[in-house]
Every structure is written in C-alpha cells, then in structure tokens.
Amino acid sequence: MNVLQGYDLIDGQGTPIQRGVDIVIDGDTIREIRPTRAEPTGMLVIPGLINNHTHGTAYGPLFPSGHEALSREQVRANLDRHLREGTTTVMCVDGFVLPPEETHPINVKLASCNTPACLEAATVADGGGLTEANRAFTAQQAIEAGAVALGEIGAGHTLGGGGASYMYIPAEIEKRTGVTITPRQANALKVAVLGRHISATAFDQAAVEQALAGAGLVGKLEVKDVREIVSNIVLPAFDIALRGIAEAADVARQFDVPVLVHNAAASMSKVAAAAATGVRMIAGHSNHSSFELREAVQHAERLKGMGAVIDVSTLDTFGARRLTTGPELLYALFEAGLVDTISTDYAGGHHDSILLAIDQATKAGVVSLPAAIAMATANVADAIPGIAPRRGRVVPGAIADLVVTDPANLHNVRMVMVSGTVV
C-alpha cells in the first residue's frame, strides 16, 4: 500500500476540486480516496494526461508523410519530455510505425494512417523513411496488432499545412538560394501562392512579392520560382491526401475505431463531409493557425453538431510561436464551449505542454480548471476507447497514473506516477 496524503484532487471527470484527501494505492490500482488527517500539502493531484496527438514518440517513420525516422535517442527524449509534462499516455499519430517495443515508462499507443491513398500521398510528399515493412503494415494489420485509431489522416506535410511551412519549403529555398527562412516566412510564401485553403487559383502576385521581400529573398528568387517551388512541394500530394480522408473514415467505420483527422482550412470541407457520414471522428487541432477565428468556431460547431470530437492542440502557442501567433483561436473555442480534448501535436518539435496551456487558459478565464483537466484525461479516454482503459480518472479501481503539480503554476509538475510507480 502506498498512500498519498493531504492533497487536493481533480479526478478528471469534470467534477469540482476535492480538498484535502488521501489517495490509497495498492499495486497499480487506486483503492480508496478518503478525507485526510494529514497536514495539507497545498499540492494538486490530477490524473496522468492522455495526449491523443503526438509525433516522434515511436520508433519509425516520422509524420504521416513517412519522413525519415528520428534517432532512438530523439524519440526517447520526446517521450521523456511528455512524461515530465505530466503525460502518462501518448498516442503516436505518425501512422506508419510498426508495433512499439516497451522501452519507456510512458504508455505509447499507435494510430495507423496506412490506407492506400494515405500511403500514396506520403510516397509523393516524402516517403523517405518508409521501409517495405512500413508500407506493408496496413491499417487493418495495425488495428489487429493493437492500434487504437486511424490517424493522423492528412497532415501538415501532405495537406500543405505546418509541415510544408516548417520543413519542406524552407529546405528547398535554402537549397536554391543558401538563405534560411523562418517557418512563418515560408508560410507567407505558401499562402501567397496557394491561399489558406490550398488552391492553384488563389495565386496572388502582389502577395508573393510582399512575402519575398519579407523573407529577404528579393533578387534571389523570382515570383515564378516561388510559385513553382511551393506548388511542386504542396500540390502533388494534396488531392491524394484529401481523398485519403473519406477513405480512412470508411476503414475506421469498418473496424470500429475512431479516425483522427488533420483539421485545417485546407481540409475542412472534406473533414466535414466525412463527419457527416457518422464516423467516430477526432477533429485534430481544430484551432489550427490556418483558420480564421470565426471560421474555426463555426466549423467546430458544425463538426460537433455531427458528433465529432473537437480536439485542440497546444502547438507552439505560448512559447516558440514559429507558426502560431497567439492563443486567440484556442481561447475562442474554449469560450464557445466547443472543446472536447486537448493534445500537443508536434509544432516542429516546439510544442507547449498541455498543463501550460490549461494554466494560461484558466487564468484567462476561458475554461474552468476541472473541465480543462477532463479534456486532457477522461474525455480522451472516452473518445478513443482503446487508448487508456481504466486510466484518465482518479477514482477507486482505476490504474494509478497520477500527477502531482502546483496549482498556482500547473505546468510545474512535481511528481509523475505510472501504474502505481513513481517515474
């Protein structure tokens, strides 16, 4: 028996904070929660977080574009970081990885994006990390081997989103000119050439000239060069990846698992069409920076009305801000009462922690603390039945995945326990 004494508790189910409790743990299981007789510690216990949208957290091709894998050290560093941030379960949505080996205390669950169109989109967009084994490991096989969802279907790398802006466009421009541009500068070039919704007809000569000047590329690249570079990176995979959304929704329905989709301005109409079929859908990062504010809120309302789970991602909203400019979209979705789950996504390796986002959002008054904690714990467990059975709640009978943190600065995590063991 292990007893945590004198804590305040948020149980993950959205119920109000319980003051001054002891949590009795037997092996890996929570046995009892009772009023304490000990001195209050002033610290808060919450369930270990369940993060449904991570990349680079399993050994295999990175992203649904099948990019070259990260090193094992880098994957372990990513997992360590999630754990330090209070996350005890991650779902890796890179989509082509083989079943994980147990090498880390964090619970790693997989999603698969290996349907024919998604594989083709990955091959066209990148595919540099796809081995024959990865290609052959279909969504059906992945689900049979324990994958708990389809996803990420479409991605910033195949649908002209963040991945194009922080990876492929800067890399190609550097190759051609020797100039290193920022993700935001690359994004401005992309939007000038193809618009927020990704369409060849959105080309805007004046905007391209302005973006070239903004990126310090005047005299180094012509407008037509930029148009060609951006179009050649984004467009070949784009329509194939869009087709992948409906296809993956069909597969998800067939195998009765949820489908996690890349929800952004470029994919919104296909996402809405798939949601209308009644598939269990997680609308990933519904606060994607490609949305305008009203558009994000109305789109999320519509998806929620069709039964989709509205996920928001922390992205790099509070820290690096390489692509995300601020918390406005995130806060608007919270204030509208539309958010079901909170995840991090990858943000080019610069994600902010979920507890930091909750800390900031609750201090801004846009969401209550118990509701926000539920969005990162029990709500996720309920939305994706296989992701974390008996986890995500601090109640008798649940597995003891717990986080002790400072209520004044939630991201100041003091202790993390997985399956009853302090890690």
Ligand SMILES: [Zn+2]
């Ligand atoms: Zn995405």
